[in-house]
Amino acid sequence: MAGATAPALADAAVKPVLALSGVKKRFGGVVALDGVSFSLRPGEVHALVGENGAGKSTLIKILCGIIQRDAGTITLDSEAYDPHTPGDAKKAGIQVVHQEFNLLPYLSVAENICFEDMPRKAFGMVDFPTLYARARKALDAIGLGDVDVRRPVESLGVAHRQLVEIARALMGESRILILDEPTATLTARETERLFEIIAALKAKGVAVVFVSHHLNEVFSICDRVTVLRNGQSVMTADIASTTPDQLVTNMVGRQLAAAMAAARDLDKTGRIALSLRGLRHPASPHAEGVSLDLRYGEILGIAGLVGSGRTELLRSIFAADLPLSGTLERDGKPRRYQNPKQAIRDGIGFVTEDRKEEGLILDMAISANVTLASLRKVSRLGLLNKRAETLLTQQLGGEIKLKYGGASDAVSTLSGGNQQKVVLAKWLANDPKILLLDEPTRGVDVGAKAEIYALLRGLAEKGLALLIVSSELPELITLSDRILVMSKHRIAGEVARADFSEERILNFAYKDERNHGHH
Template sequence: MNTNLAHADSAPNPATAPLLELHDIRKRFGGTVALAGVTLSIAPGEVHGLIGENGAGKSTLIKVLCGIVKPDSGVIALAGEAYSPHSPRDAKARGVQVVHQEFNLLPFLSVAENIFIEHLPRNALGVVKRRDMNTRARAALDAIGLKDIDVRWPVERLGIAHRQLVEVARALMTESRVLILDEPTATLTSRETERLFAIIDDLRRRGVSIIFVSHHLDEVFRLCDRVTVLRNGETVTSRRIGATTQDELVRAMVGQQLQKEMTHSIESSARSETVLSLVNFRHTESPHEDGVSFDLHKGEILGIAGLVGSGRTELLRAIFAAEPPLSGTLLRDGKPMSLRSPRDAIRAGIGFVTEDRKEEGLILSMPIAANVTMASLADVSRHGLLDQRAENALTEKLGVDLKLKYGGPGKNASTLSGGNQQKVVLAKWLARKPEILLLDEPTRGVDVGAKAEIYALIRRLAERGLALLVVSSELPELMTLCDRIMVMSQHRIVGSLRRADFSEEKILTYAYQGEKRQTGH
């Protein structure tokens, strides 16, 4: 099937004058070259993919376009006029809007307040017209399919996927000529992604130009008209989607053919020995008394698929005792255990890579070494005092094992790219030497090279005998990595597949039919 046919009728005419033009954009931060010559153009109504490894310059380029960073040299034109925004507000006034990968929502404010934070509707006395605000916010959410969210809820009540869609709703409240979407599907499942794509297609038909930044090449090929590849801060190539292939783009991004690592599957390392069992295990969000039951074996990679709200993340958090279960039994090596806190889970040999590394996986303001050893301080301490030499040595060893790109153990975690931050989170648990590792969206927001390296690491861990429980919204990822895949819907397991039976169609059928059975539709 030609994935470009979906937008062929609305594709921009190549002869149309560009709406946005960038020529030889350069930027240095001290001795670091962030942009070394970026050139690209975007036509009205074009969806233009922007891809590249973490550190390629995508984030800096976005900051230039939205007025956060001023380039050292180069020319930008918007609708034929010089464009040099002094601030994000200035950029928005010119019709350039960004939905950032990192959320800019205020968790303690309501959904409606976040949507209208920059232009709250007020009466003549300056009092916020809340009824009007809530009504308009309701319409904005309905327009993107978020009918199950109360606009009066505080944002902190929402999951990551719903927060991302609220960001999109807020951006759409402002009339835009250019909309920049930075990894917009990183937290979304297939259903949410389809919803976003429909919105993008509508904007395309209305003549809005969209810069679509993504690590997911299948999405780029499905959605975009053209794609530009950045590497080491400069434009490597710009091509029409119909005139290139995924392999060509991967080689342009990383200079080597990593595609085989992304799709290579290996013989199962799973063994018959059961290391973790759940029997009628029910967490606080589950409405079902019978809960969840399954076994996890030594050396096995067991995947969990499901739609947003299916209970996958909540299940992992309950296993790790980050949230107390309501009922059921957890067995370790066949023996019942009672975990009252994450500390108990860690002592029982369980590690947990959460879906939100910045909030729960790392302390960004602390050194990389401190982040790596925070779960295993006893191993790098003497007589109760931290041995910094031992801490640095362990960090450097794990850095080599995980191919971590960093300036040294003493650098703050905030200085790292998304892929390298995720490697630090993984290093933290490897330092602890767990026997069971829970992974929630392990490659969310990382580039194609880092993703391949994380896949290889997960396989090596399984070969060493670790049992891994993996939640991912990317079905190809689960099908590449896992020995078995369980499908969750409405906090229950509604299907289970072994590798020989894997197919996206089967997984989605379980997920959607399970949801229909639970809702009665």
């Protein structure tokens, strides 16, 4: 990519402890990494930033041996590094604190910290005094002197758990520590404490890879930064010589999107189909909730970082989770759905984010999945009419250009894109008036993506109201008539179609983050 800049010549002076070059990885038809180069110097804190799906997680998994790369070279201290298990990575001195906790909740803090190498006595019995002493030392080292190592981990708060994870990662002889979104669950104070720990580690010569969405953090503790975009490393720079705006520009890329964004006639939008006032999901920390109006014929995009409450918003509309407070009006009439069934009866459909867990019944036939939400239409007196079911599947399958063998084939035999079309068909079979879509093209190849876009546009033309959550900004920009940006379970801003730009959207999304950035 044109935006990629070679690391400064000065790099050559310091020998990197870890160096990646041209690393590639694909999962089936999806390219996750498409040539990543990256170097880590001893004693530096190196930020890794990028949009969701840019390849950060895949890169970390390769480094810690969970998955293997397809191509490219990785060297550790100038020697080839090729971990096949997490154990290999640990032996090499690379420790990772993952985004999801890997703690054992019912064991004590000490047992968790020393789990990989339990001190033993004769007959394999645990040497508890040594265990507690080691754990104590590890916790003291990161300034957690006030936590009793005998406490079960489940009794700790989230922040402490995170710190226990770090203590555990530091138990081994770690030369490289990878922190994946370590501050996502921490308060400002706890974050500061973590930063102190990172500074101490750095002083000891440990190289730290710091993955974060929070640019202010990147600018406050990191020495260098590498930006990933679409599986490629597009920029590496010293923090001192870059700006948050430059990072955002590189994360987004320049000439995307425009090609797919065919103009839409915006005047067609009609009456308000759905109106929310202060709808609050149980997980929302804020009392005010979300307010919005969705019109017939409109495609309303919802942008925001992962964890900003987008999925939760859709779930509370659909009564997949019951909202804590707030009101919902459907065609101007107040509604309080108690379960998805009522929402469905009221003309709402919900294409969930995770089609395997929530959307599809993989081992069942395509036709059975298509009719799952509209069994009344293909049955009489509780008896299934298989013919009607097959006909409906064939008819919808044609409309959505589904590529399949027979209606009785299991959904699991289809590709990701076609599986997603089946999910769409399931809701279309019900003639919905409103469609909620959560990441409608995740794990879908480019061709199917374009078809799904066309299909969604067509639905809006027909007068359906569409509410689309997506982490891919180009997708939202392509599809939406307007975009609401969420941050921390609130609407942080609205962008009209005329003003669409990724920078603008990200500005809202990072609103809470940028205020403190070095500049």
